Amino acid sequence: MKRRTIKDIAKESGFSLSTVSLVLNNHPRISQATRDRVMAVVKKYNFFPNSAARGLASKSSKTLSVVVPNLTRVFSDIYLGELISGIYERATSQGYKILLDIATSQFIKTQEYTKLLASRRADGMLFIASDIHADYLGVFEDSPYKFLLVNHVFPGKKLNYVSVDYAASARTAAEHLLGLGHRKIGLIAGTNTFTGLQFRDEFLRTCKTWPAGAAQVAWVDGGEEWSQRGGYAAAAKLMAQTPDLTAIMAANDRMAIGAMRWLADNRREVPEAVSVMGVDDIQLAAYVNPGLSTVRHDLYQVGIESCNRILQLIKGEITECSDLLPTSLVVRGSTDRARGSK
Amino acid sequence: MKRRTIKDIAKESGFSLSTVSLVLNNHPRISQATRDRVMAVVKKYNFFPNSAARGLASKSSKTLSVVVPNLTRVFSDIYLGELISGIYERATSQGYKILLDIATSQFIKTQEYTKLLASRRADGMLFIASDIHADYLGVFEDSPYKFLLVNHVFPGKKLNYVSVDYAASARTAAEHLLGLGHRKIGLIAGTNTFTGLQFRDEFLRTCKTWPAGAAQVAWVDGGEEWSQRGGYAAAAKLMAQTPDLTAIMAANDRMAIGAMRWLADNRREVPEAVSVMGVDDIQLAAYVNPGLSTVRHDLYQVGIESCNRILQLIKGEITECSDLLPTSLVVRGSTDRARGSK
DNA sequence: ATCTTTAGGTAAATCGCTCGACAAGGCAAG
DNA sequence: CTTGCCTTGTCGAGCGATTTACCTAAAGAT
Structure with missing residues (x-):
């Protein structure tokens, strides 16, 4: 043939x-x-035009680079699944293919992120792997390359992004707990991303300035991986240093579930003794017992929107992008009025 | 610039x-x-050669297409993570990039799988998404396209594959349980893939022909998703129809963990009342209580090997491939001697 | 001193498609 | 019967590399 x-x-x-x-x-x-x-x-x-020739002549590869975090078990993270599904669905519908990369140290060191765009292998890049140390992304400031941070932000660098509004999310969560009368709250934060820091800071600020009376918040770091195990350990630490807190807020559902586990293992009733709240609204949140109250982050939508935006950047329809998507409160059984509050 | x-x-x-x-x-x-x-x-x-021009002149895209299953939550499956990590690591080291695709009905209907190779957008394809209905894959029999099934097989079609040896796996598991004296076993099978069927059939065969005395096996389907929930439901069904079984074998760890959960919820001690065994050795298997006995499938290795093979096929170093990788028994606390056996 | 090699470079023919400029024919209007 | 415009198709100049001969000068062989 x-x-x-x-x-x-x-x-x-x-x-x-x-x-x-x-x-x-x-x-x-x-x-x-x-x-x-x-x-x-x-x-x-059954003819299909050669795509290299096409790309050469048309100066467009119809390909998007998607960079995901270098976590060994990266794909086990529901978070990514939603995001990628959203991106894939939109990219495909617009005739774009997805080139997958993992942000390994190798990937960073060889500046593969630049190479992909410079060699025109991809028309644009969606970067899901940013943390507070990703200074190398500076090359994309004012560069001709089409680049977008997905569900991350990078204060201080002029980088395009589409993300859930973590500050709003923090406010929503804080207000929910404060409204239930909680005044001694433990916060399990994630501090290795800027969005994590934003969340923590806004949560603290909201608690400190609550009109009906400021709440004390003790916070600990839940670990680099934002994992269930990290949440478990963090809960132990929080309860040891502040035994009388009435609520635990975790920066994501997995850590929250880890915290609930610790509470269960240590005979503290949720929500009677301690309310627990998470962020994300992962599937599991509805299945644990009691159901986890949380702030819903629609990551599929973030994926969709990110893809929309990068395509607009590529087409030149927009030149920059800084979208923050809304979040919403989901109340389940894990939060209730603080004990002792009327 | x-x-x-x-x-x-x-x-x-x-x-x-x-x-x-x-x-x-x-x-x-x-x-x-x-x-x-x-x-x-x-x-x-900071020059990088245009890859379209390169591809056109050299007739090679240095790209591999990887097709993953169309499960909404696909990426939450640890299974895929291991596989893809292995593929990525090997592909990258050989200068190949990965084009990610999801086997949506759209993907199938538009014959995107053919198009990718016909348009030379990818030099070869790694297909992780096969099930027993994937007849369309027939186009790759005797075709010039480089195609490989990853951790799947397709009896009756001449397709290249690299997979874990599910039959061997079944034998290993069966022999472990039989050796512990179990003679009434419940099997939670996965029947929507050929490897799943192979596992089931070989498990049944091994039990039936065990020298020290055949075992009775009752089997049920654990559902399309091989999920924890499916395992939970399947366990309920098994215990209802065969209350006196002493062991439950599940075709993967997730279903096994679901089964353990049902047993716990219904006050059947593991392993005292019922032994439980899984397949895969996912991370969680070591964390559940008691630890889950299982047959270890090194999917990362399958990824590595699959990638090696497809690259050899592309280079013409080999013309076909049907590798079965070994598995190994991992004994933890969830299996013990059958009650009533000495 | 002459003849081969060999090492290091180069010219030029592709590779398969896109796209702006141009052409031909048909038809309505002047 | 021109002229001009529309519609539909064709020409041909790239796009930016790879790769196969071929070339030249210097080193080795005799």
Whole structure:
């Protein structure tokens, strides 16, 4: 089976090279009759135009680079699944393919992130792997490359982003707990990302300035991985140093569930003794017992929107982007009025 | 910042186009001195050769297509994470990039799987998403396209594959339980993949022909998703229809953990009342209480090996491939001698 | 001193497609 | 019967690399 080219199709169909090309690109220039005759031949040979040639001539690869974090178990993170599904769905619908990369140290060191765009292997890059040490991303400030941080922000650097509004999220969570009368709260924070820091700071601020009376917040770091295990350990630490707190807020659901586990293992009733609240609204949040109150982050939507934006950047429809998507409160059984509050 | 080409590098360095190209490709033809002078210019401009042009001229995209299952929560599956990490690591080390695709109905319907290879967008395809209905994969029999099933097999079709040896796995598991004296066993099977069927059949066969006395096996389907929830429901069903079984074997760890959960919820001690065994050895298997006995499947290794093989197929070093990788028994606390057996 | 090698470079023909400029034919209007 | 405009198709100049011969000068062989 010989490899066909557009030339063969032209010859066989009796039209010119250009005509075939125009047909293949759905150019309105071509009449339906011609289109049909050409397509018949295309179908007959099951022909697909060579994408390298196409890319070379058109100066576009129709490819998006997606960079995910270098966590060994990265794909076990529901977080990524939602995000990538959203990106994939939108990219595909626009005829774009996805080039997957993992932000390994190798990837960073060889500046693969630049290379991908400089070599035009990808038209744009969606970066899901940022943390507070990702200074190398500075190359994308004011660069001609199309770059977007997904569900991350980088204060101090002029980088495009689409993210959930972590500060708003913190406010929502804090207000929920404060409204329930909690005045001694433990916070399990994630401090290795800027969004994590934003969340922590806004949570603290909201508690400190609550009109009905400021709340004391003791916070600990839940660990780099924001994992259930980290949450478990963090809860232990919090309860040891502040035994009388009435609520634990965790920066994500996994840590919250870890905390609930510790409380269960140590005979503290949730929510009677301690209320627990998370962030994200992962599937599991609804299944634990009691159900976890949380702030819903629609990561699928973030994926969709991120992809929309990077495509607009590529097309030149916009030149920068800093979207913050809304979040919403989800109340389940794990939070209730603080004990001792009326 | 104008876009440079190899021509600019040639001009600036004083060498010919061809020389620059040879340098960029590490061709031994070029002397170190020349190489250095050219590379200096390349570095200076931070030049990276246009990959479309490269692909067009060299007839190779240096890209691998990886197709993953269309499960909404696909990425939450640890299974995939291991596999993809292995593939990524090997592909990257060989200079290949990964194009990610999800086997949506759209993907199947538009024959995207053919298109990717026909358009030379990818040099080969690693398919992780096969099930017993994937007849369309027939196009890859005797085709010039480089195609490989990852951790799947397709009896009846001449397709390349690299998979864990599910039959061996079944034997290992069965022998472990039989050796512990179990003679009434419940099997939670996965029946929507051929490997799942192989596992089931070999498990049943081994139990039936055990020299020290055949065991009775009642089996149920654990559901399309091989999920914890499916395992939970399956355990309930098994225990209802065969209350006196002494062991439950699940075709993967997640279902096994679901089964353990049901047993715990219904006051059946593991392993005293019922032994439970899984397959895969996911991280969680070591954390549940008691630890889950299982058959270890090294999916990371499957990823590595799959990638090795597809690259060999692409290079023409081999023309077909049907590798079965070994598995190993991991005994933890969830299995013990059958009650009533000495 | 002449003839081979060999090492190091280069010219030029592709690779397969896109797209702006141009052409031909048909038809309405002047 | 021109002229001008529309519609539909074609020409051909790139796009930016790779790669195969071929070339030249210097080193080795005799």
